[in-house]
Amino acid sequence: MSANKQSGKAAGQKSGKAISQNKGIVGQPVNRVDGRLKVTGAARYAVEFPFENVAYAALVGTTIANGRIKSFDLSAAQKVPGVLHIMTHENAPKLKPVVTNPAEGDAAGRRVPMQSPVVYYSGQYIALVVAETLEQARRAAELIRVTYEEQPPATDMDRERGKAYVPKQRVAGKPADSTRGNPDAGLSGAAVRVDEIYRTPTEHHNPMEPHATTAVWEGDKLTVYDATQYTYGVRHAMAVTFGVPEENVRIICKFTGGGFGCKGTVWAHVPLAAAAARQVKRPVRLATTRQQMFANMGHRAETEQRVALGATSDGKLTAIIHEGLTHTSVYDEYVEPFSKPTHMMYATENFRASQRLVPLNVGTPTYMRAPGETPGMFALESALDELAYKLNMDPIQLRLINHAETDPDGKLPWSTKLLKESYKIGAERFGWSRRKPQPNSMRDGRYLIGMGMATAVYPVNHFPASARARIRQDGTAIAESSTHDLGTGAYTVLTQVAAETLGLPMERVRVEIGDTNLPKAFVSGGSATTMSVGSAIQGAARGAITKLKEIARADKSSPLYGATAEQVVAKDGRLSLSDNPAKGETYAEILSRARTEEVEASFDMQFNDRQKTHSSHSFGAHFAEVRVDPDFGEVRVTRFGGVFDVGRVMNMKLAESQMRGGIVMGLGMALMEETVLDKNLGHVVNRDLAEYHVPVNADVPHMDVLLLENFDEYASPIGAKGAGEIGIVGVAAAIANAVYHATGVRVRDLPITPDKLMGKGALA
Amino acid sequence: MGWEKEYEEFLATLDAVDSALLTASGADDEEIMAFLSEDGEARRRFLKQVLITGGGVAAANLLLSYRLNIFAQTDRAANSSSTQTDSAGTIAVTLRVNGKSYPLQLEPQVTLLDALRERVGLTGSKKGCDRGQCGACTVLADGHRINSCLALAAAYEGAEITTVEGLAHGDELHPMQAAFIKHDGFQCGYCTPGQIMSAVGLLKEGCPPGLGVRECMSGNICRCGAYNGIVAAIEEVSGTKA
């Protein structure tokens, strides 16, 4: 139980300082090992691998959102010089359904790669052109004329709410309707109540690299260079879709230009690129456009959430109800599980969560950074803030009163939870005490100033992962697993884990990822990669060292001959006796004498029995200061602070970057991000980066991020809890709460654009 | 077919003219050889056109001005050339990228970005939106940062283009590249070449009065949210604080 001591300490006052307890390589704030490749432009993304004779593909999307294709006129397109092939549902090869991972069930998503004339949503791919050049392919695609039989599309969740249904699948592992105690009685009998509707709009991931694929067939063997978070999932999907054995399919992804969830499954363009390559018998390069990404690669579904809180007059929660709607597509089901965090966040006997789905003529939604938590915690943490004002209580105090000492959902103890410390340290660093409790009470010149806070939470997820470690005769080592680095720092962190376990400096360890010829790893999602793949690499590296020890201990010429495995340690590229470091020899010496090129060990990390005794989550607290223009309602975030408990921090520099990245995306969610569907025609109107606003440099202040020192042995063998997603959770609430504090205007429908503030509260 | 004889005669002198001009332009032997051999087709096509339309001294002068224009690296405004689309719908364009000449035969609609990525083989410049809305394609043209996705390659003939591949000197990184690594000014790396080129351009251009580094770097979107590191890197290299 030592790991449950909750001895949270600030891990150094400034970023870049090593964590004291970590003497080794893990924990050091080293620079990214792939940094040089990225800053010199040498890192190759999916459509940047050179091929002789490569052909280019371009996709055509529908211009209607519901109906059927009546006919195509390809005559103009066919006349474009260089056109090699035009594919529509009329001549496309019959493809079996695309399924990324059967274990994920419906959530993996049904894809529609041009197998029928039915149109489910605007922008759905209905034709593909292959040509000699990119320009020719694009031009021919533009010239394809289509006639449709059009039906009115379902575009408005509000208008279609009569069609709401109970999700067929579970909502983040829970029933769609979950109840504890008697929430309605707890609410109606409460001294103080908040009962409000919160809305979050459709959002798009918009990684900077649009989805892209290069497909190469050699006979019935397929190699796909894909922009993905899940090489093995793509392999499985391609094997099933094309009816070839999995061993015949190889997926390569050395770098992913951002994902945030939308590259976690296979979308229709991947099988289409492969089908096109098979047809023209040439490598085919298919880069989707930014516009196509707004239709075909998923999105975060909009939500309409009722949060009802009941509390005693001293702030103890007597009921939490969190229920509402999200949308899905008309042809498939995805649930944005906004109620997920509410199950476990605060101590209350009376709780209900309930979610319904409304089918719309849109592409199927998908995971986007902290699915569920991100919209859900906006609603819950806004409601908590509203309750705090009603109680005339500091919002941190309210959260401390309702702090869950055990997981209220399953009553399990937390593995570790440094949430109280996060509030306390965060408040101190941010200067929370300078906040005047009343809304509309702080000024900087003409500007209205406000401070707000919110809680962050994200569960520990594990996925099975396999890895291989090879110690080579030249004294270097290679660690391998087909995971991905989408900016998360996987290359670097895994190198640190491998190097430390192998007793080698990082420069002598190379990590290979992103290739299904390497051992299997799961999707890089759920903030699980470091824990899952890191643990697998640690296991493989230990195995390789054990093998090396065996060679040395059995070799009469070795100074370690006859020693027990426990007596021998691996350090600085040498095996030596732990009580007599002088007695030992280098890995190179051991392997040379044994005439062995390398020792290799594999490890399969399984987490089957974990988490049954403990409930594991990362936690944190966000603090936002905003400056609101009193005339126009322009909100600028002027300061931001976040304190987090993500278990053991493998690399402080990269982990801080992860937190900052999440905060920036949360800032976008709070103030500007919204995908707007034309309600009459069903097209996304703002399907570009000029009108779908994401934060630019000038929107983002310096963010003071602190990660607390912790080691969670229950969460993962390497002590980490996961850092990829928690950074975004609660940010929108912290900012919305700060806006309320600045202005007295409570905005419950994101984003908080100027028009929602102007003329109200302090802006009247 | 009277032009054929003239064509043969001119061809012989052309190599000499080219060599002289290339030498004058500072091109090294390798580049001269590359131009004379690989660009043969483009040169012949051009010459053919000149001879059909004009001929004689006029043609020679035109030819000379065409050549001069290609190597007028610093002054794109040189009022000298009349590049035109040929009957096959393509155009001869010689791009100067990172100090090297790349003679290309392109459809006029090929953007500078696509020419770099798909024709020249320099994939460091990225395509994030293809519409000037993200900055991932930022390169320097005669030292100024531009969105190469909205630039027609043909229109940038004669400009000195610098891409991210042209920043480092061998193993020695440009200070901005080193600072981006040090301050972790990137995550996925896809916007990074554009960010770095924009940062290098900013150093030269300077920030207009009243604007800070953050404002002057707002043409480069980083969805990973590495803005704090980007600003720190630029401040370190420029020796300023925003």
Add this chain to the structure above:
Amino acid sequence: MNSFTYKRATSQAEAIRDVAGNSNAKFLAGGTNLIDLMKMNVQQPGELIDINRLALKKIEEIPGGLRLGALASNSEVANDRRVRERFPVLSEALLAGASPQLRNMATVGGNLLQRTRCYYFMDTAFPCNKRVPGSGCPAIPGFNRIHAILGASDKCIATHPSDMCVALVALDAVIRVEGPRGVREMKLTDLHRLPGDTPQIDTNLQADELIVAVDLPSTAFAKRSGYLKVRDRAQYAFALVSVAVALEIKNGKIMAARLALGGVAHKPWRSQEAERVLTGAQANAQTFKAAALAAVTGAVPQKHNAFKIEMAKRAVVRILNQVAGGKQGGAA
């Protein structure tokens, strides 16, 4: 993007001749708008006449003012010391627009001819009267948060997106245009049109006319001028509402005034109603409030943009205060 032929013009006369001789030809300057629209198939010229090498880049003194060459980049103009000191509203407007990269590419002439950012115009999946006359305006029953509140018609509610043009209106700028029939001058306020029944026609320029320069007259009010832009993010966003003002003030009294709004109409919207209120009045809060009211005379909101009326009024008051008080404009 459609196929087109490309020609690099070597002289103004040649460029004009080429475009005059081909109704499907267009001039190519910075390309930041035209190439984008071509990529989206909104525009499909058959020939591009690249005018970038013409000698039209100079910013030069002329009797009674400053002449901006049509090919001077937005950056060059914004950073020109003479512009910053004598026509500050123009520098502020330019720096409030686009991104540094785009400002390096975009030209004075091109910016004048920038087309609307209406979502429905930019996307050929939609009908649009401006793009395909008679096909309808889906913005009116659709999502119209960014659309016009002034001067719109039942055919089109698009707005003009330029920041620069709003400033130029407030500076009484005159454009110099060269065509096959010679050179003519046109007040900037006469360049852009309201949509009426012909929203497909943005300007009163003929297709074969080339903008060669913009002249900024040295007026008493140009020096005391400023720009204010309200937007959804801190940079790199089009205006929800913007205002350019220029004032001549003597002993607290406004002798002359120019006021133009951006983001509210199919053209940069000069408000002579507001100017009348201001001219001759004391430079005080009461006057500014009255001018703000006058500036939105006749405003008609759409379903999602009623906020623009109030926003415009507030912006007018704010920038009048700033300019009258001698402070810099720019971002709100």
